[in-house]
Amino acid sequence: MLARIMGTTAMMAGLGLAAPVAADTTLHILHINDLHSRIQPINRYDSTCPAEDDAAGECFGGVARVATAINTLRGELEAAGENVIVLDAGDQFQGSLMYTTYKGDVEAEFMEAIGFDAMAVGNHEFDDGPENFIRFLETVSFPVLSGNLDLSQNPDLDGELEDTLVLEVNGIQVGIVSALATDTAETASPGPTVIFQNEIDAIQNDVDALTEQGVDIIIALTHVGLPADMRIAEAVTGLDVIVGGHSHTYLSADDPDRAGAYPTWVNNPDGVMVPIVQAYAYSKYLGHLEVTFDDEGNVIYAGGNTMLLDASVTPDPEIAARVEELAGPIEEAMAEVIGETSEFIEGSREVCRAEECPMGNLVADAMLERVRDQGIHVAIQNGGGLRASIDGGEVTMGEVLTVLPFQNTLATFQLTGAQIVEALENGVSQVEDGAGRFPQVSGMRYTWNPAGEPGSRIVAVEIEGEDGSFTALDPEAVYGVVSNNYMRSGGDGYGVFANYGENAYDYGPGLEQVVADYLADNAPYAPYTDGRIQTAE
Numbered sequence: 001m002l003a004r005i006m007g008t009t010a011m012m013a014g015l016g017l018a019a020p021v022a023a024d025t026t027l028h029i030l031h032i033n034d035l036h037s038r039i040q041p042i043n044r045y046d047s048t049c050p051a052e053d054d055a056a057g058e059c060f061g062g063v064a065r066v067a068t069a070i071n072t073l074r075g076e077l078e079a080a081g082e083n084v085i086v087l088d089a090g091d092q093f094q095g096s097l098m099y100t101t102y103k104g105d106v107e108a109e110f111m112e113a114i115g116f117d118a119m120a121v122g123n124h125e126f127d128d129g130p131e132n133f134i135r136f137l138e139t140v141s142f143p144v145l146s147g148n149l150d151l152s153q154n155p156d157l158d159g160e161l162e163d164t165l166v167l168e169v170n171g172i173q174v175g176i177v178s179a180l181a182t183d184t185a186e187t188a189s190p191g192p193t194v195i196f197q198n199e200i201d202a203i204q205n206d207v208d209a210l211t212e213q214g215v216d217i218i219i220a221l222t223h224v225g226l227p228a229d230m231r232i233a234e235a236v237t238g239l240d241v242i243v244g245g246h247s248h249t250y251l252s253a254d255d256p257d258r259a260g261a262y263p264t265w266v267n268n269p270d271g272v273m274v275p276i277v278q279a280y281a282y283s284k285y286l287g288h289l290e291v292t293f294d295d296e297g298n299v300i301y302a303g304g305n306t307m308l309l310d311a312s313v314t315p316d317p318e319i320a321a322r323v324e325e326l327a328g329p330i331e332e333a334m335a336e337v338i339g340e341t342s343e344f345i346e347g348s349r350e351v352c353r354a355e356e357c358p359m360g361n362l363v364a365d366a367m368l369e370r371v372r373d374q375g376i377h378v379a380i381q382n383g384g385g386l387r388a389s390i391d392g393g394e395v396t397m398g399e400v401l402t403v404l405p406f407q408n409t410l411a412t413f414q415l416t417g418a419q420i421v422e423a424l425e426n427g428v429s430q431v432e433d434g435a436g437r438f439p440q441v442s443g444m445r446y447t448w449n450p451a452g453e454p455g456s457r458i459v460a461v462e463i464e465g466e467d468g469s470f471t472a473l474d475p476e477a478v479y480g481v482v483s484n485n486y487m488r489s490g491g492d493g494y495g496v497f498a499n500y501g502e503n504a505y506d507y508g509p510g511l512e513q514v515v516a517d518y519l520a521d522n523a524p525y526a527p528y529t530d531g532r533i534q535t536a537e
Helices: 006-013 052-056 061-081 096-104 105-114 130-137 198-214 224-233 317-335 359-375 397-403 419-429 497-502 511-521
Strands: 025-032 083-088 118-120 164-169 172-180 219-224 242-243 264-267 273-277 285-293 297-310 338-341 378-382 393-396 408-418 438-440 444-446 456-464 469-474 477-486 502-505 532-534
Touching: 025 172, 025 219, 025 242, 061 083, 061 105, 061 285, 061 317, 083 164, 083 172, 083 438, 096 317, 096 444, 105 130, 105 317, 105 378, 118 172, 118 219, 130 224, 164 469, 172 198, 198 219, 198 224, 224 242, 224 264, 224 273, 242 285, 273 285, 273 297, 273 511, 317 397, 338 397, 338 511, 359 378, 359 408, 359 438, 359 477, 359 511, 378 419, 397 511, 408 419, 408 497, 419 438, 419 444, 419 456, 419 477, 419 497, 438 444
Parallel strands: 025 083, 083 118, 172 219, 219 242, 242 273, 378 477, 444 532
Antiparallel strands: 025 285, 164 172, 264 273, 285 297, 338 393, 378 438, 408 477, 408 502, 444 456, 456 469
C-alpha cells in the first residue's frame, strides 16, 4: 500500500527530475486539505458512503483511513531516520452531518488523535462565525496559522492564531507561513472584526522575517487555491515549497486524469523553481512530498505523489469505532429515503462552477417551485453551494444533506432586471478561478461570453413565462427572485442582493428540506439539462 508513495524517487527520476543527492537535508511532508467533515468514508461521488458499501470495498477515505495512512507512513519514515511533518491546508469544517451535529468537535478530536504538526485556516472554519472557530482553537494542541489576518479588532481571536511557525525536526528548523483567501468575507462568516490583507504581501513579509531569524527552509501552508498559489510562487522570494488547499485540485505524478502535475513547478522572481502540491479533498487522498535541500536551504529535488485511500487501506480500528459511536445519533436521519432518481445527478465542483449542471437545475427548480405562487419569477443558486453528486436509485436525506450541508434557508426578494444582470455578471466573473459564485438558475436562461472582461460577460437574459415561453429581460421591470440566505446577505460577491433586494424575507424553509420535498414529489426524478445556460460563440 505505502510502497507506492515511498517508491517515488525512481518514478520521478523517470520523469526527468533529478534524484535527491546524499548528505543534504531531506524532508517528507505528509498533507491533506479540504476534508470538509468527511469523517466517515465517502463514495465515488464524495458523499457519505453506506456501511454496507464500505464493507464491500467500494468506499474511500474517512478519518480512520487517513489515520492509518499517516501513522503507517510516518512510522516507517521515522524508523528509517527520515524527517517528517504532517500538515493540513484548511477546511476541516462543513460538508456532512458530522459537522452539522457536532460543529467542529469531531474534527478537533480526530486531528488530535492523528497528530498534525500544523494547520492552515480555511474559509469554512468561519462558517459559524469566529466564536465557533475559537472553540476549535481552544481544543487543539497544534498551531493553526494564517498570516494575512488582522485580528486586532477581535480580542477573543487575536492570539489564538499564529502568523508564522518554526518547527524543530531532528534539529532542523522548518519555517511555516500561511495565508487565507481574501474573499472569505464573501464565502463564509468571519464578521467585520477579521480584516484580510493581501496574500502575497503578507507572505513576503513573513518569509523575510523568518529569513532574518536564520530560518533557511520555509514552507507556505495556504488556503487560497492553486491559481493563487501559483501567483504567490511567481511573486514571493525566499519561499521553498507551497502546500495548498481551497481549490480541491487533484495533483498527481502519474494519473492521466489528474488536474495537474505533483508537484507543480513555478518560477519565482529570482528564477528559482518552487514546487506546489495539493491533494484534492474530502479525505480521498494523502499527499506525500519529498523535498531535499542543500546546505543553504535551496531546493535541489522535490518529488512524490498523492495516495488514493481506497479499500486497500485498512481503517484505524480505534478511530473507526469512535466514528461509528459518533454517527449513531445521526444515522437514522441519514438513512431516511426521501425519493428516487432515475440516474446519476451530476453535482461535481468542476461542472457546477463553470456551466449548467443537473444538480444546479434540480436545486434551482426546487427553490422556484416552492415559492412560485408568491410572485417569484426566477431562482439563482451559487454553484459553490452544491457539494456532491447523487447516484441513481434511492435518495436518502443524508445524500441531500451532503449536497447541501450549509443549513441555508430560502430567501425571497425583488430586483430590477438590471440588478439581475448585475448579479449574473458577478456570478460569471471568476469562472476561470473555479469560484463558487457561478449562477445556476431556474425560470430564466442566459448567455455569457467567457472571453469577455469580468463585469461585461452577460450577452443575453430571458425570463420564462407561465406558458413556458421566454421573453427578453426588461432592465426596468421588477422581478421576484429566490435564492439562499447566504447569497442574499452578500455571500459569494452577491452584494446586489444585500444592497438592493426589496421586500426581502430570509427565513424560509431549509434548502435541503425544499430539495428533499421536491424529490419526493417528483419521484422518480429524472435529472436533466436544457440549455438554460449558454456560452457565446
